Amino acid sequence: MDFQLSDDQRALRSGMRDLLGAVFDRDRMRAAVERGGGVDRDRGVDRDRGVDRGLWGELGAAGFFALRLPEEAGGVGLGLPEAVLLFEEAGRALLPGPLVATHLAAGLVKGAAEGEAVVTAAEGGGRPVADLGGADAVLVGGGAGQGPEVLTGEELEAFVAEAVPVRSVDPLTRLHRITGLAEASEAYPGALRREGALLSAAEQLGSAARTTEMAVQHARSREQFGSLIGSFQAVKHLCADMLARTEPARSAVYAAAVTGDPVEIAAAKLLADDAAVRNARDCLQIHGGMGFTWEADVHLHLKRAWLRAARWLTAAEAEEVLAADLDPVRPLYSGSAALG
Incomplete structure (x- = not known):
């Protein structure tokens, strides 16, 4: 059995990397960082500070959502394995916006597939809603065995009226907490929540791989005490640890994309979250004092990794799924039962 990517899959991944390099290069990313962040507690949801519609349209035209x-x-x-490859590239590029929700809503919300509509998700479980400003629709999880409810028009405006801004650790992701409806809703049932967790894990994988590359590149160019820091054993160990976390996560994410198994998806999310967060921390350490500065990109990967780790499927929920699989008698609590 051949577990290597096909030529078409490699071309798809390469094409997405080239596209993101053209439409969301570092200059555009840093401009988005300067515009984002902060919280205006008096204004509620600022409907004018939403997703970059031009960028969204470029992604839609490239078939990202469809x-x-x-x-x-x-x-x-195409299928879930190909979607994972695209979301991995999105994670590498720190692409902002509710990518996962809009991709999942491609067949549910008019214009989502073409990138003409921005769709975010209320995942339930007390989680804040990301990128609510400027969203054209919100997916709200239903009860067990039911599909998500799509809020548009007056329902969306009523939903937005209940939003309270909360400070986000990630300057590229604005967050709002919703009282009532979102808190009372269960997390996504079945395939939607599983796929959301897997695509988020793919983004984490891309970030983990990118911070590994950033650390190695810096270690090869930065000199200290007359030597490249990459020649120091401690730095070598950090870089090796980063690779040793990234590749098992890659195998887990790719395998879960093929099988679609809930337990394998939980394991993939757990490994990818750990790799993204710890790799970003190690990359920051290798960069030293400059890694802590606003001008460096390392902290952006760390902040996004923290945020993604709390989305769709948290570490505690993933661990419950894995524990239940080891002990079939042990019931899943409601937060993770929806994965089954």
């Missing part, structure tokens, strides 16, 4: 829709529905007709 990737898994059948061709007869105007999609690309």
